[in-house]
Amino acid sequence: MSLLSRLTPDRKADRQADRVVPPSGHSAWLTSFTAGAMAFLAVFALALSLAAGRLADRWSDALERTATVRLSAPEDQMDLQTKAVLAVLSTTPGIASSRAMTDAEQRALLEPWFGPDLPVDALPLPRLIEVTESGAGYDGEGLRQRLAAEAPGAVLDDHTRWRRPLAVAAGRLRLLGLLSIGLIGTATAAMITLAASAALAANAQVVRVLRQVGARDAYIARAFVRRFTLRAISGAAVGTLVGMIGVALLPSTDTAGGFLTGLGFQGLGWLYPLTLPPLVAVVAFAATRAAAFRKLRELT
């Protein structure tokens, strides 16, 4: 018969190889749903992380602002003690610069509370001295003792230091957000691994048939990996879209600048969640591939 001789091996590759995997099953919707739900959660974790990052940066920046020495002294001693304070500050390690604020600057500071017509000259206002720290910072307690000795009416107001634990907390929050994304990715990998293993076990007959006709493990694994990766990326795309809509519907930042109202993406930050579906696809690819080869070895 000439028929068999025509069945030569050099034929064009069949691009529909993944059709060998049955199209339906519990693992199908489970994978899509898991990927979608995880991507949805990841969007919020990402928004939290980015918002916390902005907060940490803002508070960290504030730490670099000047501290203030508030000097209260009788009017006739004010200039003298101001000079003494400036002299102390100029010789204090960790202080980059210091200067006494002018009356105009002090009036500007008080204006929001007392109005523009505040008679600064007539009021016994303390002199404010702006202090800029150098990178290493200064010894606050030591400076207080020196100021007490040289200018008894001087009070070091390092009010910015209360921001440090907040900045640390914001940094931790950012870390927590990133950790959440990592956990979500791990959970996604675990769920998809389980789904892929279940699918392979449920399709033991398919695996037997494929092996009987000469399919290599790589071919069988590829068919399942392709199917699961496509399910995962489509589910993740839907989850990401819904998550982004949810974030967009959150109240926007107002002048009060509360943390919760700042939760969301800004500018190019909106591009970050778009990386989630490809990331989920990579996770699904790796998880399914590992599960497939492991299961195929078991099915021998």
Place this chain on the structure above:
Amino acid sequence: MIAFDNVAYSYGGGELLSEISLRLAPGSFHFLTGPSGAGKSTFLKLCYGELLPSAGRITLFDREVRSLSRDDIALTRRRIGMVQQDCQFLDHLPLAANVALPLTVAGKASVPQDLSDLLGWVGLGQLADALPPSLSGGERQRAALARAIIIGPDVVLADEPTGNLDWEMSLRLLTLLVELNRMGKTVLIATHDLNLIRQAKSQIAARVLRISKRRIQLAGADL
């Protein structure tokens, strides 16, 4: 092509086959017979690398089976067409896709006309689009035969291929196997159907092997 050298196979603590030494020469036609449970299916599984021997040496196409990697075994199976009594298919794919499966997994596209001719050759030309669960036992056996030979294997192994068929359908399948052998394929059929063997021996020079007491012997003329 396929050679057994003092092969033994043990299962569950007992020896199922022992001291098996034989060689399937290219173009030969063998029957393997023996009572149920004698080890016919086990012998066929040893022939295409699904099982490994407990002792002795099996050579598939000049390579010792133990030295074959998983990929090597897969590639070797592309040279061995297998027809099992309980034929399994991918139930979600139509018959034509199932028959073309060996080509698909080998990364080769099937030529529609060739596939159609092959299905016609086994009498399934009208069922190309049918799903496997809708096929009768005889149709499944013939589909399995078409699938086994579509990639042009050197050897065709058949395990009780007529076990579920009536006599007329059995003869039809036998005719296809004989035709394949005349084209140069090595054929080994495991069967307990002595009438089928007698019918084949009237058409072709076939050797009959018998499994008895864990060993394989060449059967005489007392069939």
